[in-house]
Amino acid sequence: MLHQLNHVIDYIEEHLTEDLSLETISEYAGVSEYHFRKIFFYLSGLTLSEYIKNRKLSEASMDLLHGKKVTDVALKYGYQSMDGFTRAFKKWSGFLPSDVIKKGISKSFPKLSFVITVKGGSSMEFRIEDKPAFNLVGVSKRVPMQFEGVNNEIVKLAESITDEQKEEMHSLQNIEPYEIVNASYEADANFLKEEGDLTHLIGILTTENQVSDLLEKVPVEAYTWAIFPNEGPFPSALQKTMATVYSEWLPSSNYEVINAPAFSFTKMDKDKKEYAYSEVWIPVRKKCSIKG
Numbered sequence: 001m002l003h004q005l006n007h008v009i010d011y012i013e014e015h016l017t018e019d020l021s022l023e024t025i026s027e028y029a030g031v032s033e034y035h036f037r038k039i040f041f042y043l044s045g046l047t048l049s050e051y052i053k054n055r056k057l058s059e060a061s062m063d064l065l066h067g068k069k070v071t072d073v074a075l076k077y078g079y080q081s082m083d084g085f086t087r088a089f090k091k092w093s094g095f096l097p098s099d100v101i102k103k104g105i106s107k108s109f110p111k112l113s114f115v116i117t118v119k120g121g122s123s124m125e126f127r128i129e130d131k132p133a134f135n136l137v138g139v140s141k142r143v144p145m146q147f148e149g150v151n152n153e154i155v156k157l158a159e160s161i162t163d164e165q166k167e168e169m170h171s172l173q174n175i176e177p178y179e180i181v182n183a184s185y186e187a188d189a190n191f192l193k194e195e196g197d198l199t200h201l202i203g204i205l206t207t208e209n210q211v212s213d214l215l216e217k218v219p220v221e222a223y224t225w226a227i228f229p230n231e232g233p234f235p236s237a238l239q240k241t242m243a244t245v246y247s248e249w250l251p252s253s254n255y256e257v258i259n260a261p262a263f264s265f266t267k268m269d270k271d272k273k274e275y276a277y278s279e280v281w282i283p284v285r286k287k288c289s290i291k292g
Helices: 002-014 022-029 033-044 048-065 070-076 082-093 097-103 152-159 163-172 236-252
Strands: 127-131 134-144 181-185 197-206 216-220 223-233 255-257 262-268 275-286
Touching (some): 002 022, 002 033, 002 048, 033 048, 048 082, 070 097, 134 163, 197 216, 236 255
Antiparallel strands (some): 127 223, 134 197, 134 216, 181 262, 223 275, 255 275
């Protein structure tokens, strides 16, 4: 997968002066937009749009350094106005495009290259299961993005669950895992940068369709699931597992993630403080071969 991603980076370089979209790039890569967006961010630390913008402005800076006119450079890299280019360039570099020409100062952002890093020879436990369609049933709310630490809004949501809601969830629960799960979906566009909100649901899995107005029902189609057990300090061990799935396991696997609710459950250890066993369930499918 990393070799294939480098082909995509080369493709971006060859088309930097064009209007590059996530749809076009993921189509070239032969994977879904959702999968490519997640993998790219977890490997690079940047969203795809950020990377393309940085590369365009870096090349624009080099063109200016070589004496090209600001107007020509702005148009070359897709800016419709001088003001728009100047604002973007100053925000990125800290100085004006004209300063590059007058003072000979510049800033660069090199082309990415993905490489494999071996870290301690540790392996990651996982299993693959096919699961029939089911419903996620529980209570939900929009909560802010947060990849590390305890999300206080999720804590408040858990504390808001009434005895009546708990009883109904318990009566509906009829499919594995027989645990209270946390599911996230409907993330805002900038969720990978921890900007905006997503919908978080606390509830159970069921094949029942009759649900009262006290609870929300979210249908989930029949999928293949990649399941990652983990054990350790909570919530850091769970969050580390999530990050490793996207940054290491998915790029080296034959699967791509599907745009559907992922979920996890956690069983706190009674004898160890803030220590837990958790499982992360991610909907996946076998991916097609990348072009090139």
